[in-house]
Amino acid sequence: MxxxxxxxxxxxxxxxxxxxxxxxxxxxxxxxxxxxxxxxxxxxxxxEANLMPKDHPVNISYDDFLNKFGEEGNLILLGVQDSALFTPEKFKAWNELTRKLTSYPEVDHIISPASLQELKKFEDPKRFEMVPVLPDNEPDSTQLKEFEKKLFTALPFYENLVYSSHSNTIQSAMYLNKELVNTKARKIFVLEELDPLIQEFEEKYDIDVRVSGMPYIRTLxxxxxxxxxxxxxxxxxxxxxxxxxxxxxxxxxxxxxxxxxxxxxxxxxxxxxxxxxxxxxxxxxxxxxxxxxxxxxxxxxxxxxxxxxxxxxxxxxxxxxxxxxxxxxxxxxxxxxxxxxxxxxxxxxxxxxxxxxxxxxxxxxxxxxxxxxxxxxxxxxxxxxxxxxxxxxxxxxxxxxxxxxxxxxxxxxxxxxxxxxxxxxxxxxxxTIKISGSILEDMPHNTAFYKDVKFFESEFDGVMPLEILIDTKRPKGVMKLSTLKRMDELESFIQDIPELSKPLSVNRLVKYSKQAYYNGNPKYYQLPSSQERNFIMPYAKSLSSSEGIMQSYVDSTGQYARITTFMKDVGTEKMEEIENDLLPQINKIFPEDRYDVSITGKALLFxxxxxxxxxxxxxxxxxxxxxxxxxxxxxxxxxxxxxxxxxxxxxxxxxxxxxxxxxxxxxxxxxxxxxxxxxxxxxxxxxxxxxxxxxxxxxxxxxxxxxxxxxxxxxxxxxxxxxxxxxxxxxxxxxxxxxxxxxxxxxxxxxxxxxxxxxxxxxxxxxxxxxxxxxxxxxxxxxxxxxxxxxxxxxxxxxxxxxx
Missing domain, CATH: 1.20.1640.10 (Multidrug efflux transporter AcrB transmembrane domain)
Incomplete structure (x- = not known):
């Protein structure tokens, strides 16, 4: 039947x-x-697609970081490996380009050689102020030569931020609005505004501009x-x-x-x-x-x-x-x-x-x-x-x-x-099969944006952010000298890892404060001693609420700090090796009873x-x-x-x-x-x-x-x-x-x-x-x-x- x-x-x-x-x-x-x-x-x-459930510990840790400091993948880099940029006509054009980009609502701010500022000490009242390195809006050839020399020899604060430690490559760091970076506005800005502007600049001035950064990579x-x-x-x-x-x-x-x-x-x-x-x-x-x-x-x-x-x-x-x-x-x-x-x-x-x-x-x-x-x-x-x-x-x-x-x-x-x-x-x-967790491995290798990623990897040691979140467990604990020294020790360890870039943290500003106190002498670009700190602090107080780096790398309570480094495109095995090297060092430097430290960021997340x-x-x-x-x-x-x-x-x-x-x-x-x-x-x-x-x-x-x-x-x-x-x-x-x-x-x-x-x-x-x-x-x-x-x-x- x-x-x-x-x-x-x-x-x-x-x-x-x-x-x-x-x-x-x-x-x-x-x-x-x-x-x-x-x-x-x-x-x-x-x-990027979230490959794990929202309640996974890794996601919880990342969300905690975002709640403290906001979106970390909001940086677009514009790089130039051409000494001709330091000529009056082309430098002025680069300045105009960055000024125009800053006018877009999608762009928060730009750190660029054309608008670079240095920390200066003033006596009456005692204070530090950021003043333009180039006071003249239209510098001549002599001024530009002096500026170029000063940038690469006397301003370690900007190393790997504006210039490469490997060569005379310079870059402009463009920070997108954190509220708009993960919306359709980013796509429109990158494809309809940024790319045409860069292409027009390249054709007009015969300078090859490299563009990268996570928002740019994600969009393309x-x-x-x-x-x-x-x-x-x-x-x-x-x-x-x-x-x-x-x-x-x-x-x-x-x-x-x-x-x-x-x-x-x-x-x-x-x-x-x-x-x-x-x-x-x-x-x-x-x-x-x-x-x-x-x-x-x-x-x-x-x-x-x-x-x-x-x-x-x-x-x-x-x-x-x-x-x-x-x-x-x-x-x-x-x-x-x-x-x-x-x-x-x-x-x-x-x-x-x-x-x-x-x-x-x-x-x-x-x-x-x-x-x-x-x-x-x-x-x-x-x-x-x-x-x-x-x-x-x-x-x-x-x-x-x-x-x-x-x-x-x-x-x-x-x-x-x-x-x-x-x-x-x-x-x-x-x-013999291996597991790969590389963000970039599957991306089209024959495209210009992938080649630009490799360019920034060779010049600036990576574009994928890896974040270390430090909880001092007490308000204003970050700016204590003991905490800063611990962070400096960890940063030195990170710097010795070939796959990671030179870290960014509040320590850069603190070191720069000491350099500025000693009238800009680069050999004093280091953490102050306890005695020096007492001399420098009256000058540094004026920076605490005004400087972007303070707001970006220390939260408003002063309890949380972040150390940002950028990774090269490495596979899962190498990433796990790096993590296994970092964790014991973190536990050694930061006692668990006094600090909570976690590693996060898009590279680790992926x-x-x-x-x-x-x-x-x-x-x-x-x-x-x-x-x-x-x-x-x-x-x-x-x-x-x-x-x-x-x-x-x-x-x-x-x-x-x-x-x-x-x-x-x-x-x-x-x-x-x-x-x-x-x-x-x-x-x-x-x-x-x-x-x-x-x-x-x-x-x-x-x-x-x-x-x-x-x-x-x-x-x-x-x-x-x-x-x-x-x-x-x-x-x-x-x-x-x-x-x-x-x-x-x-x-x-x-x-x-x-x-x-x-x-x-x-x-x-x-x-x-x-x-x-x-x-x-x-x-x-x-x-x-x-x-x-x-x-x-x-x-x-x-x-x-x-x-x-």
């Missing part, structure tokens, strides 16, 4: 679709229109993601349509498939907008992903339609059989693929949860659209002509199936040995987030394997079949992991996705093959060999078609300028190719070798769900239907 219900259910669905074509078309059009109205709600992220990186969405969609449509046309040699079939997946893409954007999710580097992959996953649905449905037309020529009967015979199998394969993505929903990462929700919803949506649109459109068209059906009898297809049968029949030992060698090699490769994300992705992959194993157990009601079905799907994952190890491709958020995506898709082929195999067993009176070869011949071509489409479809991601997306595309493509070969060669070989233990009625019980309908099911249903 169950199989009658199964066939009856899909037969009822087929009738419902074909008898209500106009209504369904109207409903799809209305749904598409309504979802398109949600596109306006799609938001583009203006900050986000813009690259936006630009690539359209590129991916067009490339995916082009590649899949060309392959589809190559297989089917039918423009009509190709256009129908492209129309179907285009509707799916529109729905995908609509779902993102409806849920008010941000466009991130992950959600940006979903629209092209829908194209790549949707095309195999079209292949199965159109291929079956053409097979039925070729068999009996009855269009109405063919369309009904497309739905009744392919509907169940296609539903199951889409469910397993969606399950692979849905496991991301169970992780604690908001980034992954959003990706999992949108991907799984739209995979089911593209299945529904395929099942509705393709039969309905074909019902209004003339049946395919003979030339459209020739691909069904191509010689190369027969050659392919013959080769597969020959390998499984005569070379099973070679298949096993090859699989074993690949397994051993993969395990060796897996042990590194910790990457480790957290990798752990969650491994958990989600494990959940996907368990979920799909349960689904297989429910479908086939056999534990042995679960093991056999998992082997050809897990081996490709291990091979890919081994390849990553040998090629030096690290585990990171983009590459770890490979395994969940590939597993969810490759298991579809296993379901198709095993379902057909079980059907053939019953038809052939449990004769193993005949059933295996029949299943291989029947499903091999469709599996080959879909695998080739998926291979080239995912290869589209390799045109990306983001290293992680390139790796994702290449690795998923390679994994699916391995999975196809494993399902076509290793799986049937295992079935033949283990025939006695698995191919009997006791092991292969009646499945819980009829996956592929047979002619007998249709006849049985027809008899029952007539009786009722």
């Amino acid at each position: 169950h199989k009658i219900f199964s066939f009856g259910f899909w037969n009822s669905i087929a009738r419902l679709i074909l008898r209500n074509r106009i209504i369904i078309i109207i409903l799809i059009a209305v749904a598409t229109f309504l979802l398109s109205t949600q596109w306006k709600n799609m938001r583009f992220s203006y900050t 990186n986000a813009q690259n993601i936006v630009d690539e969405i359209g590129l991916f969609i067009l490339a995916a449509l082009l590649v899949t349509s060309l392959i589809f046309f190559f297989f089917f040699r039918s423009i009509r079939a190709t256009l129908i498939s492209m129309f179907t997946v285009c509707i799916g893409v529109m729905w995908a954007f609509g779902v993102i907008g409806l849920l008010h999710y941000e466009i991130t580097i992950l959600t940006a992959l979903i629209p092209p992903l829908i194209i790549v996953i949707g095309i195999p649905n079209c292949i199965f449905l159109i291929n079956k339609y053409q097979q039925e037309i070729k068999k009996h020529g009855n269009q109405a009967k063919s369309l009904q059989r497309v739905i009744t015979k392919v509907g169940n199998a296609t539903l199951l394969t889409n469910l397993t693929t969606a399950s692979g993505f849905a496991t991301f929903i169970l992780t604690d990462s908001q980034l992954l949860r959003e990706f999992g929700v949108v991907a799984s919803i739209n995979i089911i949506a593209i299945f529904v659209l395929s099942l509705l649109i393709i039969p309905i459109i074909y019902s209004y068209l003339n049946p395919p002509k003979d030339r459209h059906l020739r691909h069904l009898t191509k010689k190369w297809i027969g050659g392919l199936t013959a080769w597969m049968e020959n390998m499984v029949r005569n070379h099973r030992i070679a298949i096993y040995i090859t699989s074993l060698v690949l397994l051993v090699a993969s395990i060796i490769g897996i042990y 590194q910790k987030g990457t480790n957290y994300l990798v752990k969650n992705l491994i958990i989600s992959l494990g959940l996907a394997i368990i979920l799909i194993a349960i689904l297989m157990a429910w479908m086939f009601r056999s534990f042995r079949m679960i093991i056999i079905s998992l082997v050809p799907n897990l081996l490709p994952l291990l091979v890919t992991a081994g390849v990553m190890g040998f090629l030096g491709v690290p585990i990171k958020p983009s590459t770890i996705l490979v395994f969940s995506i590939a597993f969810g898709i490759s298991v579809d082929d296993t379901i198709h093959f095993l379902a057909k195999y079980r059907q053939e067993l019953k038809a052939n009176n449990w004769k193993i060999k005949r059933s295996v070869y029949a299943a291989l011949k029947e499903t091999g071509v469709s599996m080959f078609y879909t695998s080739i489409v998926l291979f080239f479809g995912f290869s589209v991601f390799m045109i990306s300028s983001f290293g992680g997306t390139v790796a994702l595309g290449g690795l998923v493509s390679a994994t699916l190719l391995f999975a196809m070969l494993a399902n076509l060669l290793l799986l049937p070989s295992l079935l033949l070798s283990l025939e006695r233990s698995i191919a009997n009625k006791k092991v292969l019980k009646e499945p819980a769900m009829k996956i592929i309908e047979t002619e007998e099911d249709e006849k049985e249903y027809s008899i029952t239907d007539r009786k009722n």
Whole structure:
């Protein structure tokens, strides 16, 4: 009765679709229109994706820092490595540029050579004041030469802030408004104001200006993601349509498939907008992903339609059989693929949860659209002509199936040995895989802004902020000389770490105060002694409320201080080494009973987030394997079949992991996705093959060999078609300028190719070798769900239907 219900259910669905074509078309059009109205709600992220939950200790520590000092990633750097800047015309132009930039509401203030100030001591009353280094607004050549010399030799306060300690490179430090830095205003300012101004300056004065800093990097990186969405969609449509046309040699079939997946893409954007999710580097992959996953649905449905037309020529009967015979199998394969993505929903990462929700919803949506649109459109068209059906009898297809049968029949030992060698090699490769938590690693290496990042790394020792928050546990505790000396000791230690820049803290101003007290002599740029402090303090009091560095590096109560250093682009391992070096030193310098000191900042946040994300992705992959194993157990009601079905799907994952190890491709958020995506898709082929195999067993009176070869011949071509489409479809991601997306595309493509070969060669070989233990009625019980309908099911249903 169950199989009658199964066939009856899909037969009822087929009738419902074909008898209500106009209504369904109207409903799809209305749904598409309504979802398109949600596109306006799609938001583009203006900050780095938070890879950890908000209540994670690392996030709590970072939020505590932001509450004390505000956004730390608000610095844009403008660098020039050209002595010609210190000529009257170009220096004046640079001054005009910085003055114009300061006028924008997005810019808080700029520290620039053109407007540089030095600390001076005055006697009546006793005070320090910041006065312009260049009193003349339009200095001549002599004044500029003296200024250049003074800057690099007598003003250590500005080292790595305005000039490089490695060369004569100078920079202007532009601090953005902290209230606007994480809003759309930043994007508009960077792309529409700052970039054109810099470009105009470069062209007019023939000076190469380097631009960097986290707000700038984030803006251009986000813009690259936006630009690539359209590129991916067009490339995916082009590649899949060309392959589809190559297989089917039918423009009509190709256009129908492209129309179907285009509707799916529109729905995908609509779902993102409806849920008010941000466009991130992950959600940006979903629209092209829908194209790549949707095309195999079209292949199965159109291929079956053409097979039925070729068999009996009855269009109405063919369309009904497309739905009744392919509907169940296609539903199951889409469910397993969606399950692979849905496991991301169970992780604690908001980034992954959003990706999992949108991907799984739209995979089911593209299945529904395929099942509705393709039969309905074909019902209004003339049946395919003979030339459209020739691909069904191509010689190369027969050659392919013959080769597969020959390998499984005569070379099973070679298949096993090859699989074993690949397994051993993969395990060796897996042990060499590294984890990468670099913010910049995936960014486009061929872009000007990435080259500028490397320029600032070499000249100023990094652009990514690493923050140390010091709680003295008492108001005004920061300015006590004992605290300042402890901070100075830690800063000296930080300065000795090659990957970190010279730190910025309130100590710079205190040291500069001593230098100013001794009439600007640079050899006195150091912390004052207890006795000197008593002399200097009457002068320094005038600075406490007026100087920006005091407000930026000491909170209003004087209890909290920050030390800011900038990091080079280092991987996770090096970052952990730096952290492990810093923490013991911090605990040694700052006794825990008197100080609370924590390390935070975007660089550390991203590194910790990457480790957290990798752990969650491994958990989600494990959940996907368990979920799909349960689904297989429910479908086939056999534990042995679960093991056999998992082997050809897990081996490709291990091979890919081994390849990553040998090629030096690290585990990171983009590459770890490979395994969940590939597993969810490759298991579809296993379901198709095993379902057909079980059907053939019953038809052939449990004769193993005949059933295996029949299943291989029947499903091999469709599996080959879909695998080739998926291979080239995912290869589209390799045109990306983001290293992680390139790796994702290449690795998923390679994994699916391995999975196809494993399902076509290793799986049937295992079935033949283990025939006695698995191919009997006791092991292969009646499945819980009829996956592929047979002619007998249709006849049985027809008899029952007539009786009722």
